[in-house]
């Protein structure tokens with residue numbers, strides 16, 4: 398399997414975790430490329446703008462996945478889901494992260510810096526990179542129904 402191309406992004410409330418998680422992904426041999434869409438320190442871009450930028454890159458095929466961080470992981474998910482073809486989830490436990498990929502073929506994982514500790518965030522991201530959707534699984538026809546409602 399080819400390495401993943403992953404977009405990372407956050408607002409100011411998620412910046413610290415975004416930096417930590419970007420470094421973790423850059424050091425992961427399962428990851429081919431990491432594209433950072435901000436924010437940088439001192440920037441206050443609103444979370445919907447960062448999330449939609451990242452989601453559009455996934456929808457355009459520029460990246461395979463996106464990892465987004467805000468205070469709760471909620472706003473970035475709501476915004477990313479506005480982009481047709483993108484399935485973004487907020488997940489703060491191991492099982493949900495697994496099922497987000499295996500059941501929902503979600504390309505975007507959203508985390509809340511104000512919700513979980515950094516070590517849990519790191520663990521969830523390491524696990525997330527190891528999950529891959531199986532298009533021949535029984536879940537595929539359900540995901541196809543989500544895709545149907547994109548149009």
Ligand SMILES: O=C[C@H](O)[C@H](O)COP(=O)(O)O
Nearest residue numbers: 410467468469470471472473
């Ligand atoms: O979902 C929104 C995020 O948690 C964001 O980082 C903080 O948003 P707020 O400043 O509107 O609470």
